[in-house]
Amino acid sequence: MxxxxxxxxxxxxxxxxxxxxxxxxxxxxxxxxxxxxxxxxxxxxxxxxxxxxxxxxxxxxxxxxxxxxxxxxxxxxxxxxxxxxxxxxxxxxxxxxxxxxxxxxxxxxxxxxxxxxxxxxxxxxxxxxxxxxxxxxxxxxxxxxxxxxxxxxxxxxxxxxxxxxxxxxxLAPNSHFGRITRVLQRIHSDYQEPFDVPAMAELASMSVPTFHVHFKAMTSRSPLQYLKAIRLHQARLLMIRNDMSAISAAQRVGYESPSQFNREFKRLFGRTPGDEAHHFKRLLSLAPAVDTRARVAF
Missing domain, CATH: 2.60.120 (Jelly Rolls)
Incomplete structure (x- = not known):
């Protein structure tokens, strides 16, 4: 092998x-x-x-x-x-x-x-x-x-x-986990759209407190923390794959405040958006066969 x-x-x-x-x-x-x-x-x-x-x-x-x-x-x-x-x-x-x-x-x-x-x-x-x-x-x-x-x-x-x-x-569709999965699928397809917890709970057919408990049990994050992480990962890939600026990537994934985006990006990845994009472009220049279209994120 x-x-x-x-x-x-x-x-x-x-x-x-x-x-x-x-x-x-x-x-x-x-x-x-x-x-x-x-x-x-x-x-x-x-x-x-x-x-x-x-x-x-x-x-x-x-x-x-x-x-x-x-x-x-x-x-x-x-x-x-x-x-x-x-x-x-x-x-x-x-x-x-x-x-x-x-x-x-x-x-x-x-x-x-x-x-x-x-x-x-x-x-x-x-x-x-x-x-x-x-x-x-x-x-x-x-x-x-x-x-x-x-x-x-x-x-x-x-x-x-x-x-x-x-x-x-x-993955059972009618279990609590299956209902949360529906919400996760929606977040991943429409992560740039505005979300609030009551709307997510309604999609899962749960009360807000019950939804919050089951969501955190599955993902170890609150619904809004999870949404934030997905947006930041997607913005990171947009900058690497499409050579998009930090401001454009932030807007594309649903951020209205560039300063908030920069602050939260650095908190998650340990680098500013510009430094992170530069870091991976340097890696890609050293390994030209890397396919950044791969479905597994960096």
Whole structure:
């Protein structure tokens, strides 16, 4: 798998694969703790080690453990890697429709607490499916004809894993978690629009106090704190991807006050918007094959 990954991801950074929903990850050096935003995804590390910190909990994903995010979550990540042993991995986007189809066929699973983020040991069957996916990604015919079915198999294995029922509970449409998921999807599609907590609670069919409790249980943030984090991450990507100015990016994501945007951006990322954009442009100039269109945020 390491040999295949070195061929498929020859340059440092995040690169979109030839199969929709798959992104290659590579780092040739250790990276310090950095705020990040992942879409709902399964992250499988082939070599090296990554760790994520969310709500005071540490999640390690390496060659023996995979990471699952049931929801888009801002959290902090750290990467352990070197030029001799680069961090190599795959991020596989979780398709809610495909999850629903698989769950219909799985029947009852042992119940456990819903989990929006977790890491679990990789078993032999999941490892085998990952190897076959990499082999398919290395062949244009195989990736076109076999890739989607292998991707579906990997999701099936995750749902059958030790925390699969937690993922299912999180995505169940009529549960508290499913109702909060509707709100999160709305925030991610319309993050630049004005939101208030009563309107969010109404969308979730909950009272404001109940909504606030369940929202924070899932995301570790209040609704407005979560919205702020999503807007700041999106503004950061606009500056990196589209060479947009800080003022334009702030307006695009829904900020009316540039000074408030600058203050909150620096609080989250540790740099001013201009310094952060300059930092990543320098990284991209050192690694020209990085695909900033990748679905996993920096």
């Amino acid at each position: 390491v040999e295949l990954m070195l061929r498929l991801a020859p340059e440092e950074g995040y690169t979109a694969a030839q199969l929709d929903g798959v992104t290659f990850m590579r780092s040739n050096r250790p990276l310090p703790v950095t705020p990040a935003l992942y879409e709902p995804s399964v992250v499988i590390v082939i070599q090296g080690r990554k760790s994520g910190l969310h709500a005071g909990n540490l999640y390690v994903y390496d060659a023996q453990h995979y990471l699952v995010l049931a929801l888009p979550l801002p959290f902090s990540i750290e990467t352990e890697a070197s030029a001799e042993e680069p961090m190599l991995g795959l991020a596989l986007r979780v398709d809610p429709l495909q999850v629903a189809q698989l769950l219909m066929g799985l029947g009852d699973l042992p119940t456990c607490e819903p989990a929006t983020l977790y890491s679990s040991p990789i078993d032999a069957r999941l490892s085998d499916a990952t190897l076959r996916l990499l082999e398919a990604l290395a062949d244009p015919d195989e990736v076109r004809l076999l890739g989607p079915s292998i991707l579906r198999e990997i999701l099936f294995r995750v749902l059958q894993g030790e925390q699969g029922s937690g993922l299912r509970a999180t």
